[in-house]
Amino acid sequence: MSASGLVMNLRAIWARAYVRVVGANRELSWLFFDTFLPLLGTSAYVFIYKAMKAPPEFTGFVILGGAMTAYWLNVLWNMASQFYWEKEQGQLQLFLISPTSPMVILLGMALGGMFMTTIRAGSILILGSLIFRVQFTVQQPLLLALLFFLALAALYGLGMLFASLFMLYGREAWHLSNLLQEPVYLLSGLYFPVRGLGFWVAAAASVIPLTLGLDGIRQLAFGGAGWGFLAPEYELALLAFLSIVFIYFARRALRFMEELAKREGRLTLRWQ
């Protein structure tokens, strides 16, 4: 890539991220919808664990799970199905006729989404931890930070892969997002240690980056005595692998889908 191409792509990434970084925080209603409401749902699990007299770290697991749910919802609804919405609005074609690669647009969406969601997830984490007096015993903060960022990279890589697949489809994309939302709550162990699902189910569920990310973060934030799925170092390596795989296939899929959609005349077809 030439220097001017690189500069153009960086400008495009920032421009597309700007919508989420600045624009999405303009309406403060998000404080209620994206922080208070998810916290209510998370609280239900906290009370269940308290009623069951589960070890105190389980409260922390649930709060962490609640915070990470924000990322999953963002990936599902603001990454995966975003190109579908852009197409419905007639905006996708404006992205595609620009010299910027659609992958760059997706990257901008991902970075903007990560920033926006980190504010929401951070708010849930801070509020939840204060309300339920969660005690963190962070060991290896560097590893924890690395694991968190790789989990996000893999998760948004998956979102980019979905986005390229969804670009071609109409309502099916919407239904698929609906279909994926709840099962992932279960399979990724958002509200309980994933090891509880058994090794093979947990191994299969590890294709969802949330599973490994959350398991590793919990182990490093609360000490992983007996309930961690894999050692955090292994989870880190697997997440790095997943990030590369998802981003690579997202790029391939995007090219393939764009060509297919151009051939079939579905790139600009609305109201499918």
Place this chain on the structure above:
Amino acid sequence: MHPAIEVVKLKRLFRKKQARRSWRTVVALEEIDLEIQEGELFGVLGPNGAGKTTLIKILATLLLPTSGQAFVDGIDVVKDPRAVRRRINMVSGGEHSGYGILTVRETLWMFSQFYGVPGKVARERINELLRVVGLEEEANTRISRLSTGMRQKMNFARGFVSDPKIVFLDEPTLGLDVGAARDARNFIKSWVKDRPGKTVLLTTHYMTEAEELCDRVAIIDRGKILACDTPENLKRRVKKDSIFHLEVAGLDSWEGLHEIAGVKQLVSTPRDGFTELKFILDHEDVLPQLLGKITERGSRVLYMRKTEPTLEDVFIELVGRSLEVDTAER
């Protein structure tokens, strides 16, 4: 030197689903040839479904042709779409660009960044475009709060924010009020005139727009280019004919009027309480016979005038129906 746009035997077919497992092939473009020179303001005129948007989508690298070739600034749109995209921009009438949460200025800036326009240049260009389209006062208004017309003005500005070499305008004045449409047309004219080397391909079904703006016009219908020339030369095709415009009350049927010797074309448009008829006659001598036939049926001629040929008449002569009726029917 290569033409700004060149189209060689361009064909595009679409498969349309009719029933379960039943498909119909629709010809959107049928082996058309076209050459547009740098600096030209070229119009493609035709009814809805004629193939205008398909042509623009192929040239804008959004659609692949079934066969044939298309070149923009000498670059094959199929082989090197990225290089084509560096040179073009597009405005479609009635499009919805941008995000409601961003302001007009931010939206234009966002799109300028997709073309790598440096910040300072983008700011100056945006200010200029906002002034031209009359949106200076709304520059910091969120686009969710804009009226449809204002939004269309912003879309229009968006198409020029990258200062493209070639711009595709697909029904750009659709949805604009009379004043805004006039401003948009003036801007298009001056944009091409003041900047040597810029080319505009405009599709429209407004005759006056094509006539007022375009250096040359291609008349397209059902995927075929029926004629391509300057508006003056096109009108010359019907100059020797006599064109009459009639408003007739109580006309139930115009059967038989076609058969009168010397009537080349007849187009009728039902209006509220009367029928509007447009005749293209070989010569004026046919008129008394024609009026006789109309009054014989008990119809009353409310209004009649002889008109100068327009592109609409050229379209009627070529296609055998009015563009207005055709567009309304589809």
